[in-house]
Amino acid sequence: MQVFDYEDIQLIPNKCIVDSRSECDTSIQFGPKTFKIPVVPANMQTILDENLAEKLAENGYFYIMHRFEPEKRIGFIKHMQEKNLFTSISVGIKQAEFDFIDQLKAENLKPDYITIDVAHGHSDRVIKMIKYIKTVIPESFLIAGNVGTPEAVRELENAGADATKVGIGPGKVCITKLKTGFGTGGWQLAAIRLCGKAASKPIIADGGVRNDGDIAKSIRFGASMVMIGSLLAGHKESPGEVIEKDGKKYKAYFGSASQYQKGEYKNVEGKRMLVPYKGEIQKTLTEMQQDLQSSISYAGGKDLNSLRKVDYVIVKNSIYNGDVY
Numbered sequence: 001m002q003v004f005d006y007e008d009i010q011l012i013p014n015k016c017i018v019d020s021r022s023e024c025d026t027s028i029q030f031g032p033k034t035f036k037i038p039v040v041p042a043n044m045q046t047i048l049d050e051n052l053a054e055k056l057a058e059n060g061y062f063y064i065m066h067r068f069e070p071e072k073r074i075g076f077i078k079h080m081q082e083k084n085l086f087t088s089i090s091v092g093i094k095q096a097e098f099d100f101i102d103q104l105k106a107e108n109l110k111p112d113y114i115t116i117d118v119a120h121g122h123s124d125r126v127i128k129m130i131k132y133i134k135t136v137i138p139e140s141f142l143i144a145g146n147v148g149t150p151e152a153v154r155e156l157e158n159a160g161a162d163a164t165k166v167g168i169g170p171g172k173v174c175i176t177k178l179k180t181g182f183g184t185g186g187w188q189l190a191a192i193r194l195c196g197k198a199a200s201k202p203i204i205a206d207g208g209v210r211n212d213g214d215i216a217k218s219i220r221f222g223a224s225m226v227m228i229g230s231l232l233a234g235h236k237e238s239p240g241e242v243i244e245k246d247g248k249k250y251k252a253y254f255g256s257a258s259q260y261q262k263g264e265y266k267n268v269e270g271k272r273m274l275v276p277y278k279g280e281i282q283k284t285l286t287e288m289q290q291d292l293q294s295s296i297s298y299a300g301g302k303d304l305n306s307l308r309k310v311d312y313v314i315v316k317n318s319i320y321n322g323d324v325y
């Protein structure tokens with residue numbers, strides 16, 4: 001099996017067909033809606049809260065609300081619907097989450113998107129939840145994850161998932177690889193390629209993106225959407241207070257399976273780090289869009305599809321020579 005990660009790949013340019021990068025269209029249809037860029041902030045408590053979700057929805061970006069304050073979800077859905085904004089929430093797989101699906105049904109609330117968010121998505125419990133949601137609220141576009149193999153993608157799709165989320169352990173605050181020996185950490189882009197080839201529905205590349213160019217690479221290897229944590233952490237709108245240390249400003253970013261999320265040190269597979277404060281998130285999202293427009297122009301096209309077939313070379317761990325900024 002050929003394995004590589006983001007830093008090992010360079011895409012090969014084709015002849016340009018636009019006069020300006022502004023002509024390049026970065027929009028993506030994902031499920032029932034179309035978004036400005038194929039990027040979604042990670043559904044984690046230090047990445048997004050209700051206010052940021054609202055801002056993203058208002059401005060044409062995809063979001064997936066996290067599931068770590070379960071009691072807020074019904075109110076959040078109602079609030080977004082009152083504002084005519086799309087609704088996108090996460091669920092787990094414990095019994096209380098089946099009851100939550102029943103509650104949604106009883107209140108006639110049909111989120112536009114539901115994401116099943118667990119560490120090891122290739123399991124009978126996840127398949128049971130997929131089938132349950134698809135029976136009770138078939139109108140919702142259902143994303144299931146996380147997985148790291150073509151077999152898992154196929155099995156979750158066959159169970160009824162409308163999209164799958166790929167990435168076990170490549171995240172910046174993940175320690176799954178170290179704690180368990182398993183995952184796609186270190187070869188996430190190759191895993192996206194394998195899963196993308198097996199998929200008959202969209203996949204979300206989740207974790208390991210360290211530079212804007214990695215978004216184009218994810219699309220090249222089969223992703224429809226790219227989930228990003230660390231690059232979108234540390235903004236003014238990110239949940240949490242600004243922390244001052246040695247005269248510099250930071251915000252905290254911690255794993256959903258860290259002790260900081262769980263409130264206890266049990267089955268910990270995540271850590272906490274401080275991310276330099278970055279100001280407004282819109283600036284980062286705009287830069288991502290501009291960089292992606294540039295990527296499309298290098299691909300020799302006018303939209304994201306042009307990225308999907310570009311040639312590439314594997315330059316194992318060498319592209320950062322003299323190139324870090």
Ligand SMILES: NC(=O)C1=CN([C@@H]2O[C@H](COP(=O)(O)OP(=O)(O)OC[C@H]3O[C@@H](n4cnc5c(N)ncnc54)[C@H](OP(=O)(O)O)[C@@H]3O)[C@@H](O)[C@H]2O)C=CC1
Nearest residue numbers: 092093117118119120146167168169170176256257267269
């Ligand atoms: N993308 C990634 O690489 C990873 C992401 N995460 C994130 O951390 C959060 C917490 O995830 P998770 O622990 O699944 O959620 P939960 O704590 O809600 O656990 C869900 C259920 O699955 C069980 N479970 C968890 N892990 C496993 C496993 N490896 N094998 C069998 N059963 C398991 C849990 O039981 P019990 O705890 O008793 O085993 C629990 O009953 C999620 O947001 C997830 O996305 C976590 C790790 C890896």
Ligand SMILES: Nc1nc2c(ncn2[C@@H]2O[C@H](COP(=O)(O)O)[C@@H](O)[C@H]2O)c(=O)[nH]1
Nearest residue numbers: 042171172174207208229230255256257270
């Ligand atoms: N192994 C773990 N993975 C986690 C945890 N919390 C979140 N995540 C995953 O990381 C990505 C974000 O990755 P990044 O490289 O962009 O920062 C996120 O979407 C989850 O899939 C965790 O505690 N352990």
